Amino acid sequence: MKTLILGAAALALSAGLAIAQDKTIRMGTEGAYPPYNFINDAGEVDGFERELGDELCKRAELTCEWVKNDWDSIIPNLVSGNYDTIMAGMSITAERDEVIDFTQNYYPPTDSAYVAAADGVDVSSAIVAAQTATIQAGYIAESGATLVEFATPEETVAAVRNGEADAVFADRDYLVPLVEESNGELMFVGDPVPLGGGVGMGLRESDGELRDKFDAVISDMKADGTLNTMLKKWFGEDTTTY
Incomplete structure (x- = not known):
């Protein structure tokens, strides 16, 4: 068990170093939960979280690469370093927060x-x-x-x-x-x-700097109204906004 934990920690550390070097962020998503995320007719990740994630990376001066992963292993594969974030309609809960970190929510509790x-x-x-x-x-x-x-x-x-x-x-x-x-x-x-504390981006607990970077951009998008515009586009004019 200790060997597995240390191995996961080493993978997370090496992933963090890679981020610092090339500024490429692998965004993990399910691709099966519209309108949050889905695979379009061109075979590409699409939906609210694709649009939001690309804008977050643009504002943070990072390059996004989207990775599709089945829901039931999406947290273990984040921890193992197969991608760097989770944007998959994932509700923020105390149980999940014991394993990974979250940004503030980008979709209000509903x-x-x-x-x-x-x-x-x-x-x-x-x-x-x-x-x-x-x-x-x-x-x-x-x-x-x-x-x-x-x-x-x-x-x-x-x-x-x-x-x-x-x-x-x-x-x-x-x-x-x-x-x-x-x-x-x-x-x-x-x-x-x-249920839950809204939907947020999941990250490894070792990636605090990356979490803070995305958190700041989410705050900016709430403040300038662009996040509300995206929410209404994908979930309708009557959706809950900030």
Whole structure:
């Protein structure tokens, strides 16, 4: 165990040295959680976090390279040095903050919500789908409902459509367009649930200087209104802003 910890620390240190030398930052994302992040028709990372991340790097005078990684290993691969940041719709939580560092949030704290294929679902006792290793899965596990976990957000919604689950529980902003585009096949049920401390950029605990650099730029974008403009572009005029 000590060998593994020391090895991870050495990788993190060498990654930090590489950043200092060439100013190239590898931005880790899932690429499967629109509108936060997704893969477009050209096979490239796209979405709110792609636009925001590129602007953050531009203002910080850094070069961004985007790396796609599955959600269930996104934190371990950050710690191991496979990329330098996480921008993947990741909510800031005390549990995650014990393993990695976060910038201030660049998306305000918002609600999670339930979506079902039929009205009247009792979410307190239902079979509820959620993505593995999310704050939503953790909440359902302690709620009294039956949790079924899936590797991707698409699979959680598919589980409701095909009858494997009574409802899906996820970020409301992820679910809104799916409900709107379903022609009545999907609907919100139950009450919204506030979870997490907003969405922030994750970094290794050893990269405090890089965290502070991005944190300062996020503050600038909040102050000059450009972050609010991006939020409204990707999440609609009624989204929560700063």
